[in-house]
Amino acid sequence: MKLYTYYRSQASYRVRIALNLKGLKREDTFLHLEKGDQFAAAYKAINPQMVVPTLVDGDIKLFQSLAILEYLDETHPEPPLLPKDPLARAWVRGFALVNVADSHPLIVPRIRNYLTKTLGLGQQQLLGWIQHWLGAGLAAMETMLAEHRESGRLCHGDAVTLADICLVTQVTPAHTFKCELAPYPRVMRIYDTVMAIPAFADAAPARQPDAE
Numbered sequence: 133m134k135l136y137t138y139y140r141s142q143a144s145y146r147v148r149i150a151l152n153l154k155g156l157k158r159e160d161t162f163l164h165l166e167k168g169d170q171f172a173a174a175y176k177a178i179n180p181q182m183v184v185p186t187l188v189d190g191d192i193k194l195f196q197s198l199a200i201l202e203y204l205d206e207t208h209p210e211p212p213l214l215p216k217d218p219l220a221r222a223w224v225r226g227f228a229l230v231n232v233a234d235s236h237p238l239i240v241p242r243i244r245n246y247l248t249k250t251l252g253l254g255q256q257q258l259l260g261w262i263q264h265w266l267g268a269g270l271a272a273m274e275t276m277l278a279e280h281r282e283s284g285r286l287c288h289g290d291a292v293t294l295a296d297i298c299l300v301t302q303v304t305p306a307h308t309f310k311c312e313l314a315p316y317p318r319v320m321r322i323y324d325t326v327m328a329i330p331a332f333a334d335a336a337p338a339r340q341p342d343a344e
């Protein structure tokens with residue numbers, strides 16, 4: 133499988149973790165998002181949205197990290213990334229979407245560039261925007277974990293699910309953008325637990341060959 137990726141991309145990070153958990157090898161093609169590689173015509177022909185990740189499996193191109201994670205889970209069921217029970221699956225997907233659908237899209241490069249270059253926000257205002265939206269997602273996750281009866285060593289029970297992967301990609305940018313993390317002890321306990329798992333640690337931005 134071929135992965136179009138960028139070391140700091142949280143969406144690519146999710147896919148790297150899932151591939152590692154499933155024991156699947158990948159061939160990386162690196163795009164430098166800060167230098168605008170995603171806008172090259174050759175990449176636009178691969179991914180019309182001009183974002184990473186794109187996963188190429190045979191002659192099929194796959195987009196959107198959560199769809200890719202579910203595809204990997206369906207085609208390589210072990211270890212499962214979703215619980216069996218429909219209610220539990222819905223909870224895990226809902227938790228994951230706090231990051232994937234609501235927090236992360238507000239802080240990606242194209243949004244940051246629009247805020248600064250088109251709307252004229254200063255760097256401090258931009259940082260405030262990022263910290264605000266990451267904090268909102270972290271607060272929601274913390275409350276969800278406190279309320280979820282089946283929350284255990286990890287988000288749902290003791291086995292890794294999509295929820296844990298997306299918790300990591302909420303916390304990683306919160307570190308980068310220096311968010312206050314003390315108010316989220318449940319989130320941080322789970323983050324520390326999963327980052328001790330090699331599949332997670334090896335997928336971390338700093339461990340990627342294109343890391344700067």
Ligand SMILES: N[C@@H](CCC(=O)N[C@@H](CS)C(=O)NCC(=O)O)C(=O)O
Pocket residue numbers: 140141142143144165170182183184185195196197198232240241242243
């Ligand atoms: N919802 C998409 C997000 C894709 C996305 O926005 N990726 C970012 C990197 S994490 C990107 O490529 N941004 C390029 C840009 O904003 O110009 C997913 O989960 O795959």
